[in-house]
Structure formats: C-alpha cells, structure tokens
Amino acid sequence: MKFTLSWLKEHLETDAGLDEIVEAMIAVGLEVEHVDDPAERLKDFTIGEVLAAEPHPDADKLKVCKVATKDGVLQIVCGAPNARPGIKVAYAPVGAYVPGIDLTLSKAKIRGVESHGMMCSARELELGEDHEGIIEAPAQAEVGQPVAAVLGGDPVIEFEVTPNRPDTNGVAGVARDLAAAGIGRLVTKAPEPAKGAFACPQKIGLRFPEGAADACPVFAGRLIRGVKNGPSPKWLADRLRAVGLRPISALVDITNLVTYDRARPLHVYDADKLKGEIHARLGIKGERFLALDGKTYEVDETMTVIADDSGVLGLGGIIGGEESGCTEETVNVFVECAYFDPLRTARTGRRLGIVSDARHRFERGVDPAFILPGVELATRLILDICGGEPSDVALAGEIPHTDRTVAFPPSEVRRLAGIDLPEEEIERILKALGFSVSRADPWLVDVPSWRPDVEGKADLVEEVARIAGFDRLPSAPLPPRQAVETGKLAPEQDRRRRARRALAARGLLEAVTWSFTDERHAALFCDGANWLRAKGLILANPISSELGAMRPSILPNLVAALQRNADRGRDDLALFEVAPVYAGDRPEDQETAASGARLSNPPRHWQGVAPKADVFTVKADALAALEAAGANVGQLQTAAAAPAWFHPGRSGVLRLGPKTVLAHFGEIHPRILKAMDVEGPVHAFEVFLDRIPPARARASKTKPALDAAALLPLTRDFAFVVDAATQAETLIRAVQGADKKLIARVALFDVYQGKGVPEGKKSLAVEVTVQPREKTLTDEEIEALSARIVAQVEKATGGVLRA
Template identity: 75%
Template sequence: MKFTLSWLKEHLDTDASLDDIVETMVAVGLEVEAVENPEERLAAFSIGEVLEANPHPDADKLQVCKVATKDGEMQIVCGAPNARAGIKVAYAPVGAYVPGIDVTLSKAKIRGVESFGMMCSVRELEMGDDHDGIIEAPASAKVGDPVAKIMGANDPVIDFEVTPNRPDTNGVNGVARDLAAAGLGKLITPEPKPLKGAYPSPQKVVLDFPAGSENACPAFAGRYVRGVKNGPSPKWLQDRLRALGLRPISALVDITNYMSYDRARPLHVFDADKLNGVLRARLGKQGEKFLALDGKEYKVDETMTVIADDAAVLGLGGIMGGEDTGCTEETTNVFIECAYFDPLRTAKTGRKTGIASDARYRFERGVDPAFILPGMEMATQLVMDMCGGEPSEIVLAGDIPQMDKTVLFPPVEVKRLTGLDVAPQDCEQILSALGFTVRKSDPWQVDAPSWRPDIEGKADLVEEIARITGFDKLPAAPLPMLKAVETPKLTAGQERRRMARRALAGRGLLEAVTWSFLDQKHAELFMSANVIKAKGLILANPIASDLGVMRSSLLPNLIAALQRNADRGRDDLALFEVAPIYVGDQPTDHANAAGGARRSDPRRHWQGVAAKVDVFTVKADAMAALEAAGAPVASLQTAAEAPDYFHPGRSGALRLGPKTLAHFGEIHPRVLKAMDVDGPVHGFEVFLDLIPEPKKKAAKTRPALDASELLPLSRDFAFVVDEAVAAEALLKAVRGAEKKLISDVSLFDVYQGKGVPEGKKSLAVEVTLQPRDKTLTDEEIEAVSARIVAQVEKAVGGSLRA
C-alpha cells in the first residue's frame, strides 16, 4: 500500500515531519517498507533558461542551444520541437542519471557539435508520459531552482505492508485514523455529502442467487449519471496515481482507483449505453466466459460471483470488470456500481482465475459494508466534478450487512495481559479515536466499528490500546532463575529423533529436508506398507499441482532427491530424513519416522572400489537408527515381510514381537520406473514411535563397566538345516543355549551344493564364549557345545554338518 505525504495530510491535520510520521506508523503496527522522496531522486536536475536556439549545421531536426544554468552558460544539442529561446527548462548536467531512459549523461559530440548536458522531457524524469517535447517550466521559476520543487514533484511516497487483519488501512483515511489516535494530529477525513437524484434510475439491478448463496453479494447499489464527458483526469489525481505506480487512463477509471486507495472502497463504472437489460449479481454458469479489462478472456463456473446483464457476463464481482462495457472517451452515460462481495468466495475466485487486482486484494480481506452508500455519494461527486453529468436516484438491491459487534471489556485486562498501566480515561480516549463506541458499564460495552472485522473479543481491544500506547513501553522482566539441578529439555520423542539423526549421519548419509507433500501418483506407489495403513490425504488447496498429497512415507521424496542430484552429476549420494509421516486427518494420525535411500554405485577410490550398496547395507542403517533410538536390537527378529514397493527376496522387516519397527531393501524396479528414477536404489524406513519405552527410567549416571578379566574364546559350528529355515531362527536358537556364557553369535557362511543334500543348506556360525568367574575347562566347553547342538536340533531341526 502506497500513498503520498500530501495525500495523507488531506485526512490528517498535522505538522509532524516525514520521519516522525514513519516512526509513528511503525510504532502502531503499520510496517513501513520504504520511503521514496522524489526530491532526492531529482536532486541533480535544476531550472535552466534557453538564451539562444540555432539550427544544427549538419542536422535539420537538431538545434544548438545556449542555456543559462546554475553551472554557467552551457551548449546543449537538442532535438525537441519546442526548444526555443526564452523558455525555462529542466537542465541535467554531465554526470546526472536520467531515470526515464536509464542513462548517466556524459560529455558528447552530436553530429560534430559538443553537447554539455541535456534538457529533459516529462517522461525522462518519470513525472508523466509526455515525451513530445522538453519540459517548459513556469516563467516565474529562477535559474538554479530545483526542478522537483518547481514542477510539484517533491511529494514523498510512503510504502507500507498491510497486515491481513487490518483491511481498513488499505485506505489512506485508515492510516490517518491510526496516526491521529497515536497523537500525531487531528483526523479531518471529510464525510461524503448526499446528492439528490434528479430522476429515477433507468438501469435496474437485482440479486439472483439460489438459496444458501445469498451471502455471495448481499448488497448491490448503483446510480445512473447521464451527460458525462470523459477525458483525462486532473493533474493532482494523475500525480497521485503515478506515485502509486498506476498509469492514469481517464477520469472515470482514475476515480475508481482513487476510491480504492483513499477510502479502501473498490467500485466499478459501466458505460451505461453498452448494457442490455437488467444488471444482475448472480453465480456463474459452466461455459460462460468474458473478456476482462486486462485484455484476457476468463472462463466462469458456478462457484464465482458474476455481474451480468440480459446478454452476457460483464465481470467477476469484487475482482475485475469486462472490456465490452468499459468506459472510453466516447462514453456519455455511466452506471456506477458499489457492492459488497463475500471475502471467501472472492479469494477462491481470484485463486482460480489468477487475477491479482486492487479490488480483489481489498474485497478478500474485507471492505466496510457501511460505506456502500457513502462511497456511492463520494464517487458520484467526483464524477460530476471531473466529468459533469446529472445523477439519478440510487438503486439498492438486497440489504447492507450489519457488522454490529459489542465486546464486554473490563479495562483491568490491559494490565493483566500486557503489564501496561494505562488509565481508564486513556483507554477510552484511544478506543474512541479509533472509531469504537464506549459505554461505561461494568464491564464496559465497546461497539466495534464496521471497518474493523478483526475485532472478536476483549484481547483484541487490549491489543489496540497497547499498540497505540506503544509496544516499546511494555515493561521488561528478567527471566526466572534457573533451577539448581537441570532438568531434561527434550521429550523422549525428541531425544529419539535426535539420536537417530546422529546415528544415520555417522553412517555417512547426508540429511535432507523435503516437502511434507508429494505427487499423488508417487504417493499411491507407497501406500501398501504393512505398518502404516495410509489412505492418502489429498489437499484441498495445494501449493503446487505436484504437491497435492500428504506423505505417508519418507521414501518417495528421498528417492526423487537422489535422482535430481544424479541428473546433475552426483550419482553417489545417500540421503536420510527424520520427519513426520501422515496417515489420517486426526491429530493422532501422524507418526515420526527415520528414512533413508542410497544409490548402489560407490565412487572409485585409489584404495580400491568400495563394496556396492545392497540390502544388508540398508538393514545396517535401520539397525543403527533403532539402536540409537533405544530399541532392544538384541531382541529384534528379521522377517521377509516388506511392503510391495520393495523388491521381493531383496528386502525384509525388523520386528519386535507383533510390531514391525522398520522395513528395508531394494526399491522395486516397477516403482522406480513409475517415478522415472534410474536404479537400483536401496532404502529403509524406521518407525520411531513404535519403539517401546524403557521399563526403567534412564539414570543420569553411567552404569558400571561390565567387563571380564578373562579372555573370550570362539567356536565355529556348521549346521545343515532345511532350505526354508531363516538364519535368524538359527541364531536365536544358538543364543538361547547358554545365555550366561554366549556373548555373541554371528553368521559367516551360507552354502548349498556338493556335500549338502538337496533341499538343505549349510549355515556356519561363530559363537563367542565369555567366561566370568574362571577359565573354562575342555569338559565345560564341550558341554556348552553339546547344548548348542541340541538346542539347534530342537528349535529348527538342524544337525552338525559332517
């Protein structure tokens, strides 16, 4: 939102400086982004006087002028048709930057004649669009005077950010009201005076909405004005619009833009002679379309509010009008529309069409419904002042929405919520200055003005008083003293995620942060997990077409990230992420997971080629994350029950009883092909929330070192078992044979072939025995070995290989 200092002073009687105004705006919550002072931008340009203007010896359309300037007499070659002796001009010296042509002047020769500087046009100084000749300053101007001051281009422009809860500050009068409440001056915004209509309006308006949709446009006011003469708007209005970055078009169009910025009241002016029959506000219909004022054609559907006559759609309500009924220089009769449109429907229509207009910006945030008729009176007066004409009576379809809202407000709330000690009379003064009506009962009854839709309760009134009083006056209080004994700062879940993150980083994976959304096609590929039953949460308003579903797995985005890096030459990456996944729309329907993905080809190294990534690599990743997060990894079981997006036979799951804590393996080629990813890729996913809490509360001190002074010893066993027996079952049987002595069991060989019967396989394991009290005798070792063989035979039907 932009406005000029002189514009503000039409609403605020103040002697405050520009710096004081900007500082006060920031203090009351109107965040100023920039202040542009044209006088500083045009400081290099001054008034000069043409003393002589003689034809150029080598060019028919050029003149060699002798110009009196603040730097003395200068010779300047000029091609402007109005360059002549005796006129006052805008002089730019050598070294000046001319903004309109983006050129820094230097001494030059033009067709053999030296030129020292330039005489500028209006457009070259960005003071207008005129480029037919150089500026002719008033004869009263003196040589050396600043051009900005003489030409009235010294009005500073303030640009500030309008927060969504303050739609009233989309108008200059709203800014002036806040500054007046802060004590920076007196609010002098004039109230529009009613104009008596000279005749009944020949143009009728109606509301035509089905039941339940009446709030799309509850009120539609209009007024016919005949006999207008459209043309350029006055210079003061053109200057203000240019200061905002808007291009003046014609008086009738410029008036609507002025109303939007002066009073935050968008409206529209139709060429009445181009209307056919009754003007209706209604919902659109499939197949309808119209040509908008931006020159583009837009399709309309049944969710949009449109303005239409008996022939066609004329525009989108609250967003943009149509070109077919727009005003031109030939317009002689107009119909002014001033209506109220539903903010939510306006915002949805704007998103669908992609139209970003000043009207949409204001209507979707909320305009003052009580200003419909006063806004019509003000717009009518402006039209008559600039274009003449005779107005009709106002026609109104529907009822103007009543925004009556009374808040019960005890003044002591200010002290309780903010710590500010503001006297009740000061509270009343601030609220009254902001447009609130205060009735002093117990508690106070405060009526919010119609232009403040953000006021809901007493806390909002406290905020109003606090911001006008000054947030810089909030009392400062020291933080409470820390406790003598520090308590944990992280929850158990946060600690799990932190430790899993550290473990995976330690295994050489790089952490990635991906979107919580993904493409629906990719999401459907990963919805078959046997741990998380996800249905796919489709977003109603996605930020992009390929980010329309909440993720139920971390793997799709990680795999896609691997491919993006591979496309750029980094095909050796391994990525992980610790983040939530979403399986439903309830607060409890999300889980914390740690996932990772690896490409299978390592980089070459002078020490030799590292081993390729396989299913056991990602199993080790998952085990490391589980162990770091506190899972009892010694009790985990490996099962071949991975989801179908993993390769069968090259994947598995880690289970603790009936719970599946993780799955891992090679991503199925079918999935990679659907995602357009080059394989092979291996991945894993650990479900941190399924890890059981430890039975005992973790102690802050480390446990005693449980180490034996005696050397361990190892024995190798080769068992012949059925081909279907899982190695995990064999390892579990061996561990259970003698829990006190067996400290470790590891598989080191799997063999099928000569010497092993068909349908069987040989599993060779290394068993580590750790004596505690004494060195084991040969008899004791043999006894343990016998128990191991017996346990394996009982558990899995295995026997020692001959």
Template identity: 55%
Template sequence: MKFTLSWLKSHLDTSASLDEILYALTDLGLEVEEVQNPEETLGRFTIGYITAAEKHPDADKLRVCTVQTDEGERQIICGAPNARAGIRVVVAKPGDYVPGTDTTIQVGKIRGIESQGMMCSGRELEVSDDHEGIIELPEDAQVGQRYIDYAGLNDPMIYIKVTPNRPDALGVRGIARDLAARGLGTLLPLDVVPVPGAFPCPVSVTLAPEVADKACPHFIGRVIRGVTNGPSPDWLQRRLIAIGLRPISTLVDITNLFTFDLNRPLHVFDAAKVQGGLVVRSAQEGESLLALDGKTYALRPGMTVIADDAGVESLGGVMGGEASGCSEATTEAFLEAAFFDPILTATTGRALRINSDARYRFERGIDPAFTADGIELATRMILDLCGGEASDVVVAGAAPDTTRAYRLDPARVVSLVGMEIPEADQRATLQALGFTLDGDMATPPSWRPDVLGEADLIEEVARIASLTKLVGKPLLRGDAGVPGTILTPMQVRERAARRMLAALGYNECVTYSFIDRASAELFGGGADACRIENPISSEMTHMRPDLLPGLLAAAARNQARGFADLALFEVGPAFHGGEPGEQHLQAAGLLVGASARATPSPAAARWISTMPRPMPRQFCPPSARLPRCRSPARRRAGGIRAARARWRLGPRYCVCSARCTRRCCVQWM
C-alpha cells in the first residue's frame, strides 16, 4: 500500500513529524517497507529564467542560452525545441544528480562552447512522461525558488506492508484511523451529503437469483450526464503518479482515487454504450470478455459478470470491459458501486490470472456498509471536476448484515497480554477504532471483518497501546509452583548416556523406528503386535525390537561409501509388543574397523567418572565379542552373526547394548 504524507494528512489533522508517523505505523502492525523522499532527488533543482537564446554556431538544433538563476547568470546549451528567451525553466547546476538520466551534471564544452548546467524536461526529473521539450513554468514562478516547493512535490511517499487480515488498511483513511487512535492526531470527518437526482436513472439494474444471495448481494448505480471527461486536475494526477499509477482521464482517475483513498473500488461505464439494462449474473458457457487490459478472457460458468443486452460488459470485482469503457469523448457515464463475495472474486481472478487493485481489495473484504456513501462521495467529486447532473440512484439488493458483538473483559488484557491498561483507556481505544460499545459488549465496525472474538478485542487494545511497552518479569519458581528438578530420572539417564558416548568418541545416529520384517525377526521381533497397518514402504513394516538393526544398516551404508572406521551410537525406544509397558528405552553402540581397537582417552575417562549417577557400570572393552555373552545376549548373538553376513560388515566389529549382562556390554537403564 502506497500513499504520500500530504494524502495522509487530508484525513489526519496532525502535527507529528514524518519520523514519528513512520515509527507509529510499524508499531501498529503496518510495517513500513520503504520511504521515498523527493527532497533527496529533487531538492537541488531551482527555477531559472532564460534572458537570451541564440543559435549555436556549429549546430543547427542547439541553442546557447543565458539563464538567470539564484547564483547569477549561467550559460547553458540546450537542444530542446521550446528553448527560447522569456520562459521560466527548471535548472540543474553542476554537481546536481538527474534521476531520469542517471547522470551528474558537469561543466563541459559542447561543440566548442562551454555549458554550465542543464534545463530539464519532465521525464528527466521523473515527474511526468513528457520529453518533447523542457519544462515551461508560469510567470508566477520565482527565479531561485526550489522547484519541488513551487510544484508541490515535496511530499514523501510511504510504502507499507499490509497483512491479509487488515483490508481496512488498504485505504489511506483506514491508516489515518489507526494513527488517530494512537494519539498522533485527529481523524477528519467525511462529509457525506447525498446528491439529489435530477432525473430518473435510464439504466436499470437487476440481480440474477444465482448471485443475489452470495456473489453480489448489493449493487448501486446512477447515471451522470453532461460530463466533460478530460485530463484530471494536477493534484489528482500527482497523487496517482506518486503511487505508480498512470493518469488516464478524470472519470477513471476518480475511481482509482477512491480505491486507494477510501478502499472503495468503483467502476464507470460509458452509458451511451450500454444496451438496455444491466444484470449481474453468472457467466455462461462460451462467453468471453475483452477487458480493459486489452486481453480477451474465456469465462467459465459460475464467474460473476455484469452484462447488458449485448453480452458481458464487466467481471464483477475484478476488471471492466473495453466495449463499455469511458474515453475522452464520454459525455454520459454510469457509476457503479457494489459488494462482491471475497472467495468468488479470488477464485475468478486466479482462474483468469488477472491481478487488479479492485480484486486485491474485494478478495480481502471491503466495507459492505460503505457502498451507498461511496457512490455519493464519488458522484459529488465527478460533478465538481467534470460537471453535469446526476440521476436518481438505482439499488439492487441490500448490504449484508455483518453485525456481531463480543464481551469486553478489561481484566483479560493482563492475562492475555500482560499489560496493565485502565478500563477507560480500553474503551476509548475501541471507540476511536470505530467499535460501538454497549455496556460490556463491543460491536466491531463493518470495515473490520478480522475481529471475530474477545481475544481480537484485547489485541486491538494492546496494539494501539503499543506492545513495546511490555516489561519482562522474572518467573518466580516459588510463586509459579515449578519444582526445582524438572527432569525425570529416565530423562537424566538418557542425557547422561548421550553425553558419555559422545565423550568416548561415538557419533550419534538417529535411525527410523520402522524396519522390515526380516530384520526384526533377526533380533527377536517381527510379531504381529508390532506390525504397522499403514507402512510407508515395504522396508518399514514393523517396529524395531532393538536399536542394532538401524546401526548395522547405517554402518553398511558408510562402508559402501568408503568409510571403514566407524563409532556409532543411538539412544531411543525399542518395541517388544503393542502395550505401552512393552516399549523400552535403549542405548546401543557400534564400532567398526580401526575404531574397534581404540581405547577411550584418559581425559574422557576422567570426565565420565565425574558424571552423576545413575551411570553405566561397565564399558565395552575393545576385544569384546557379543557371541561370548550369556543370555539374554546369546539370543541376539545369532542375530548379529546373521546381520553381519546380511549387511556385509567387516570381520572386526564390536557391539554394545543395554540389554547385555556380560562385562563386555554397557548396562544402562
């Protein structure tokens, strides 16, 4: 969302500085993405007066001009066809940066004659697309005055990031409302005075049954005849240019202004091109539309369209059609203001790949109660800028009822946010944002579809009060009832096992708890109670009865890739049945190759001896072999021999498991 500072101040009476406004916007949740200050690019250009202009002796199209500036007379060579004596121009002096050409002016010679500056065109200053000649200013322009001050261009442009839940902030007035609630000024009232109709509206409007309930429940229109649709005034063009829009004509520019100013998308038809009445209906199979962007779109059944007797004239809430569009020859316009369903509008836009400012707002949800006021305000501006007279208003349907109320509990601010805000301040904040308060019940305004519960009320109060005022408070264990030790004995053992094995030089593995049936049977598993009903692959059909299958598979993968010396461990659950008590936490280690001959360093042994109990009582010696272990290790010895052949492990290996009872194995849990 882009807007200028002066545009914001047309809704907000404030004395706050630009920096204060920028800080407040971000603090309110309207993150400032960028600020473009014309002072930085146009502040050095001044107004000059050409006192003399003579033909260059060595160039037919160049003129040697004597220009009076704030620093005295300068000689400037210019090739513009309108460079002549007696006009006021915009002068760039040596050292000035010209944004339109990306150059810095220097004193230089052109065909042997020195030039001490430059006289600029609109394109060179990036204030317009005109490049046919230099800018000519009226006689009231004072020599030496800064051009941005004279032209009213000293107006910073602010670009904010609006989250999808804040459609009201897609209009400048919604942004001003938030700032006023924060205390940075006063929100100026909108003067909505209905325009009396001078004649019956010649264009009828009908809502088809399939759209009246949801797709387009409310449609308002009126004809304005006798308009003069020429270029819009300078103030309106400057606002649109500042936010990146191209001025087209007064009628179109007014609708674009209302889209960004009041978050009220509008559309104007050339009433002379409308055949019969307008009907809002669903598109039919085989229909198409030549839109205002010059592209033809094949419509799908179910898309909301506005049609006349000749066919589809507009896509509801998305884009108008070329056939009924306004031009400078338009003398009779039909002004439309309607409410279109957000979901259907978004679906139509995505299907046709049309991104428009109207769609962007309708799909997020505009104010359904502002439709009538919006058309009255737009009618008044059209009459002021284009002349003419307005017809009676035609209305089809009614605005959807969005009334809802939620209980405001002042004490909830402390429990949900942790801020102490007086009840009077909470109520004043909500009223400043447009909420209606009746006792302890708060009714959100129609332009806030995102407020859907008590927590949202608290969020609005805290947002306006500023979450930066939150002060960190220490959590007192005694007051909160938190015990001194928060780890269970098993968690302490698990942590100790990991630290001890890491200190011995093992690398931790995290393998899947799912293995294939054959591997599970090698280690005493494979029962139906541990079978997975919906396995993700044929190699993950059973819960593992031991950690060793995963470690052996990991060792095999590493050996296949040239890593022959390995020291791996894992701490995790093993499953021996379907009941909770049949799941055990194990720790297992695996040494392969040269790692099996290594001994722990003295430093590691000393560190292990200092760890708190419960701790492993025995460590696996380098020469240990599981086949020497007695029951229950003997049962798994055969599994390891089979696994050794299956995974093609080298001859030198050592395995430690928590369930072994010999000295060669670690007893963990």
C-alpha cells in the first residue's frame, strides 16, 4: 500500500514532519517498508536561469547556453527545443546523479564545446513523463532554490498491510490510526449525498440459488448521464502515478482513487453497452469473457460474476470486462458498488491467477457499511470532473449487519498487557479508533463496521496497547538462570543424525528436496499412477505442475537433481537425503528413508582413472548408513529382490529375515532413466531407518570392558568350487558357522570361472581369520577347524575344496 504525504494530510490535520509520521506508523503496527522523499532524492538539483542561448557551432539541434546557477554563470550545452533566455530551469551540477537516466554527470565536451552540468527534463528527475523539453520553473523561483521546494515532489510512503487490518488498505484508515496516536486530528469528511434527478433506469438484481446468497448479499449502483470522459486532471493523474498506478481515463481513475482513499473498490460500466438487467450471480461452467487485462477467462459455478442479459461482464470483486468498459466515447455511465464474499473472492482469484487491487481488498474484507457512501463519493467526483446528471441510487439485497458489542472490563489492559492507563485514556483511544464506548460494568464497546478483526476483549486490549505504545510496558529483570539439563535427541533423531554423518563421510553431498515430486516420476518409483491415486498421494492443489504428488521415494528427486547438475557440467556427483517418504495419506504411512544416488564419471588423471561407482559402491553406502543407525549388519542377508525401478541383474536388498527389508541398492533401471530423460548409469540406494529394530537397553550405562585378545590371530585361505548360482554370502555364513568363537572374520577375495573349473561351476576364495582366546592352537586343532569349515560348506552349498 502506497500513499503520498499530501494525500494523507487531506484526512489528517497535522504539523508533524515526514520522519515523525513514519515513526508513528511503525509504533502503531503499520510497518513502513520504504519512503521515497524527493527532497532527499533531488537535493543536488537547484533552480537556474538561462541568460543566453546561442546555436552550437557544429550541431544544428544543440545550443550553447549561459546559465546563472548557485555555482555562478556556467556554460551548458543543451538540445532541448525550449531552451531560451529568460526561463528558469532545473540545474544539475557536475557530480550529480540523474535518476531518470541513471547517470552521474561529469565535465564533458559536446562536439568540441565544454559543458558544465545539465538542464533537466521532468522525466530525468522522475517528476513526470515529459521529455520533449527541459523543465520551465515558475518565473518567481529564485536561482539556487532547491528544485524539490519549487516544483513540488510529494514524499511517498509504502507500508505492509497485514491481513487483519483491511481498513488500512485506504488512506483514511491510516489517518485514523495516526490521529488516535496523537499525531494530528482526523478530518476525513463523510461523502455528501448527490440528489438524484431521476429514477435509475438501469435494473439491477441478485440471482443466487438458495444457500449461495452470501456470495454477494448487496448490489448498489446509479446511472449518471451526460458525462464527458477523457484524461484525468493533473492532480488526480499525479496522485495515481505516485502510488504506482497508470492513469487511464477520468472515470476509471476515479474508481482507483476511491479504492486507495477509502479501501472501497467500485466499478464503472458504459451504460449504453449494457443489455437488460445487470446482476450478480454464480457463473456457468463454460462461460467466458474478455477481461480488462486483455485476457479471456473461463468461469464456473463456484465464481461470483457480474452479468447482464448478454452474458458475463466481469468477476465480482476481482476484475471487470473489456466489452462494457468506459472509453472516451462514453456518455452514460453506471456506477456499481457491491459486497463480495472474501473467501469466494480469494478462491476465484487464486484459481484464475488474477491479482488486482479490488481482489486484494475484497478477500481481506471491505467495510460493508460504506456501500452507499462509496456510491455517493464516486458520484461527487464524477460530477466534479466529468459533469453529468445522476439518478437515484438503486439497491438490490440487504447490507450485511456487522453489529458487534464486546463486554470489556478496562482492567483487562493491565491484566493482559501490563500497562497502567487511566480509564479516560483507554476510552479516548477506543473512541479515536471508531469504537463506541458505554461505561457500564463492564464497559460495552461497539465495534465499527470496518474492523472485522475485533471479536473479543483481548482484541480491544491490543488496540489500546499499540496506540498507547508498547514502550510503556514495564521492564522487569529475568529470574535468575537455573541450571537445566541439556536436551537429548530422541532415538529416531539420533538415528537420522548418525546416518547423515556416515553418508557424508563416504563423500556424498547432502541435498534437501521437496516432499513432493513430479506425478509422472513418482509413478516410476512405485506401483504406478493408479497406486498413487488409490493411496491418496496426488495433490489436489499443487504449488507447481512439476510437484503434483507426495513422493513414494526420495530417489526421483535425487536422480533429477543429478541430471540438472550434469546439464551444467557436473557429471561426477553423489547426493543423499535423509527425509520422509510416503506410502499413503495416513500418518502411519510415513517413514524416514536415507537415500542416495551416484552419477559416476571420474575425471582423467595421469596416474589413471579412478574406478566408477557400481552396485557394490551403493551397497557399501547402504551398509554404512545402516551400521551408523544402529543396525547389526552382521546379521543382514543380501537377496536379489530389489524393486522394479532397479536393474534386475545389478541390484539387491538387505534384510533381516525373509520379510524385514532394511535397504534397496543397485543400478537404476535404464527404462526409468529414459522416462526421466536422464543419462545413466545411475546407482542408488534406499535405507529405511524406521525399520531398524531398536537396540537392546544395556544393564549399565558404563562402557563394556575392552575385548582385546592377548594372542595373535592367524589366517587361512580356502577356495571352494560351488554351483554358479550359489551366493557368496551363503558360503561365508557357512564358514562362520563352523566355529563362532574362534572364527573372527571371513572375507571373500576371489571369484573365478574358467579353465580348471567345471562348466556351470565357479570358484569362491575366502580368507578366514582365526582368533585364539585361551591358548595358542596346535596344528592338530587348526586342521580340525579346517575340516569343520570344509564340512560345513559342503553341507550348506554342496561345494568342495578346489584342487
């Protein structure tokens, strides 16, 4: 919301300066965002007088002028056609910054003639749009006077309107708050009714089905005939430009003025273009209209429209239509002033993506009691500027009642806000803000129609406190600091933290992506689009068309992020994220996953190229995250049962038993990458942290004793010939089962198929670490252990020692 200082002073009689007004606005809760003070912006510019203007010797359109300035008589080269002796001008010295052309002046030679400064146009000083010639200041202006003091330049204040204060969407509302704060006296005038010269010939009405009458409970208007539309007078055009609006025509500019002045949007129609009754109703699906912004919009049965017998004219409370708009040929005008439901207006505006001053005010709530005064105010302005003869005011429906009375004990100010104020001061503040006060026991306070945010006594306390000043709150020292126990992480939080640290330690970079993803991509990482819909994961109102579904997996977001980086030249990257995934719309369908993805294209190096990431790399990532999160990785089983979005021959799962899957890992299926337009291969993993069984509570909080063996370990290598389909994990578990006390570690170090190994077989070689505990093992004991290992492997896999 913007307004000029002179505009404010039409409602507020005050001697306060700009700085004092801004400070008072901030104090009462009107947060000022920016102040544009021309006096400050134009401080380097002063009045000069042209003493002589001779043709430039080398340029037909340039003149060499002698100009009297505060710095003496200077020579300035100028190309303005109106540069002539005797006129007063806006002089810019060398070193001044000219805002309209974004230029800092320096001493220059123009076609060989020195120029010391510049004479400026209105556009160059951002005082108007005129750029045909230099500014001609009033003849009585004195050389050396500041330009801002002579040519005006009204300060513009911009502040943030909070949603609970719709009354401050108008300058009059701001003035009321400042008057209550003691900055001046409120002088806002009530609109003077204009007597109708004839009955309104334009029929109006409300056509809503039962249950929808609140969409537009009242519709008012009047016809004014014989108007003369055209450009607005200078004062009106300048005022609108100052707040960022483009003057269009007098009739339209008047409605914009009332919108900003009293927070009361109106609309004007060319009455000769209306066909039959003009009325408010719900739209009909398929109806279209061309709006004033040049776009065509389709309405539906949830939207309030203004229509006549020919169809839709505009969206109620949002935007009017082009076909019924006023032009310079308009002679008869119909002024409309109505009240529209804030929620329906907001939904319509969001659905169609229309942002307008009318929508901004209606969706926050306008003063319903200002409907008829709004018509009268607009009528007076039209008669003064455009002439014409008004009809009687026509009214359809009833003005909504906003009567609210709050029982208010004045002692609540002390109890809730901690401020001691005399009752007379509390009463003064409330009355200055427009409340009516009856000093019964408790007080009965009538809430004005323009304050829909005030519902109870706490709201009245807030009003009193903000006007009285929060700086009047008594100060009190904080109580002595007590030692408190430091916060502890819940097990789930600690698990996520440890998983993050482990993955970061393996060189992956943490990403933070949306909990939503592209609906097409989400369908690739679950059981399809129908599953997403059945589980309620499709968003009804997504913030973007590319974020239309809750993610069933983090991988689509990470894979897409890898490709975005690759498109920018970073194609050797590993990302991870620890965050929620969703298997449905119920709370129990959410679980935490630690997921990662690798796009591996190592750079060349004189020592050789580093190995690319593969399925075993992401398996190691998953195991590291699981181990850090507290899973007993020694008990995990590896199986080739990864979901369909992984490559079937290059993927697997880590599980506890046959049903509890703790992780997926492997290469993303080429079909998935093609559908996402990603250049692979991409290897990824998913670890489900919530599925990890909780650790058993220890009997003691002290650390267990160090289990360090006094005897040296020894190693033995075994190579077994097994069926080609046998998993190495099965063999490793068989070896470990031969003697769990003595065998400390089993590691696979060779897989071989070829010469010397029968067809359909393979050789698996493992290194077995034996850790004696009580005594050094004899050769006979070692041989016995080896025999048990061979027997156990043969029993579990059918394998035999390789010859």
